[in-house]
Amino acid sequence: MTTTTSSRRQPNPIYVEGISVLERLLNYLYTGAAKVLPCRLMRHLWILRGILDTGYPVISPVLSIGGKRKLTPMLDISKWPLDPVTHRPLTSSKRAQEISYGRPHYLGFETLFHMYAAIAHMKSDRWRDATAVGRELRVLADIAVGAFLDDVRDLVRTQIRAEILPILDNKDADGYSSAKTRRLSLRKWLEIEHPLDWGEDAGTHIILVQAVARDAIQAARGLPSSNRGQLSVDHLVDHFLHVGKSTGLAALRPPIWNKGQCWPVLRAAVTQAQARAQVTMAPAAADKAIKDAFITIVEERRIHFYPDSLPPSGDNLRRSLQPSFQSWTLIGPQARLAVVPGRAAPMTQEENLQFEMSKNSLEQMHNDRSSVWNSTLVLIGDYHEHLDRTVLPQSWKITSDMLKTDSDQFTVDCYEWAKYQFVHKRSDWKCDLALILAFLISKVRPAVAWKNPGKTLDTQLSKLGISGPRSTVPPASRGPAINVIRTLNWTEREGVNGVHQEDMYFTQASIVFLCWICEDSPLRKCLKKPNGSGLGAAWGNKHQPKSLTPLNLIRMGLAYPIGKAVTARPVFNTNFKILDDIELKNWHKEVISMLKQRGPKGPFALVLKIFGGEVATRLAASGHFPDQPSASQRSVSSSSSSTAVSASSRTSSKRNLSDLVEDDNSWLVDNDEAGEFAIPSRRIRTA
DNA sequence: GCTCGAGTCTCATTACGTGC
């Protein structure tokens, strides 16, 4: 069986349970009274089935006889039956322990057993990014944080029910209707899997506000905040660990509830975690690993706010020693003020209060940089508001369809490598660049394919010294060469699949871009191999229909052409090359700068530069650039192109989007500054 | 709750152009 070194000598819970089962069986054999057999556990251990079918008990393979002399009874914890709902191990010693030693003793025992069982039952593909010990620590943290969430549920339920039940007893009481609404909201909130998450469109938060608030005016103000305001995940985890290592009640402070089960579970989890981590690590490294595990789980359980101490009030100069549903602390960095435009139509008083409540929840969620977000709902002109997000958008997901089990190992390796990079190194500029460019191209699809350019491209590339394969292209000519590729007619390829779902395209594009950008990716390593045979058919089949191919790498400013056959056979290091890190870093800076700017050098100019006039106009018409005054003035249909601009607008001395669009293609090729990714200098136009 | 059809995906295959 699975055993673990522990600093303290304590009986292994599975042997306690094994003996308890045998003792109950013995009782049954003496008395014939079936009531001594705990039904669920005995059924899962086959004992009950054996008695019913044959009259004799049969024991499942959880018990075996092993050891050197084949005489030692062995129990396999990985086969011990679990409760299908709670996933906690079934036990038979509960009543005996409670009577003999009290309920707290049993809870400690059961928690320890749960931890052993959870580690033994852990799925092999869970937390692949962690080491074996790291995964065990996360299991322990998961149990402790789960107990914290259970306590929060209990606390909120107990305190709110204490308030509303007396009111609900009397239909004529003041606030009866409000109490009914609170009861309904409370029920809904208690059933939510992640009760301390914002939820979609802050839905979970709104339900919680409705349960907590005593009236509509309070609801409009949102959750009452504690005087701590916002704390980081680090703070919360430090508190968990401090409480988990303390034996005295003095350490027990909110958000831990002294009437809940979290404290004993936390202590057991931290003790176990230390024992396991210190087998292979120094104490300091073990503490850091435990803290990392807790932070991972707090984020995984989506804890964004929690009930905390009530602030000092009246004569009481100290914060309360118990958490309260009337005092909430947010997790996350200091909030940035979100500007929500007031576009509300005239509303009744009640509608106004409900609107305020919803607005508050959404605003608070928006300010939390670690809260969930969805790139498919973000306009290009607003992307700058999401640049400092610490988590990937919900729309970034590797679905089961995307990586079917029969995908080749190389493709799986690339996707898993990229996922790890995006999840754990989100703030790295390479990940950021790949994500931004994937976001942009996902907005452009399905026009991501190109029409056959014929020989016109050859001439333009020849002017830049790119004739045969493997041409030497000096850094100053790379920008113009990229711009030559950008002049291709980008179009939707009819009848070709794979470009219709924005979230899927966004995910795959980001993975492909990152794999090409990073020299240590499986993709770049594969290409470095001598006598390598390309990226394989599976990679090509997956990405080729989506045009996630080298030509789009060039278009997105990640690569540059070095051979004239780049459109027909874009072979790495033969017809195209990836820009070096310094060039890519500069490109990243420029992209960020343009996304943040307002006005003519802002996001519209970026889209114009990468995708050309036709696409930029289309995106402007669909409202992607709310800050561009002329974008809202123009009413261009989605199918319109630069040629649709009227003659009268061209004669105006004021430049607008259409002028930029009109100039676009010629500028890309002619402008000397283009090589440095510069904004076009304004031309003087005559009336 | 079941069936059906539309839509979309992955994957396999073939044809073609280019470079070695």
Added chain:
DNA sequence: GCACGTAATGAGACTCGAGC
């Protein structure tokens, strides 16, 4: 001539909504 990458096509699997 072979290897490689892309374009195009079709088969099979899956999801989702409408209708019963």
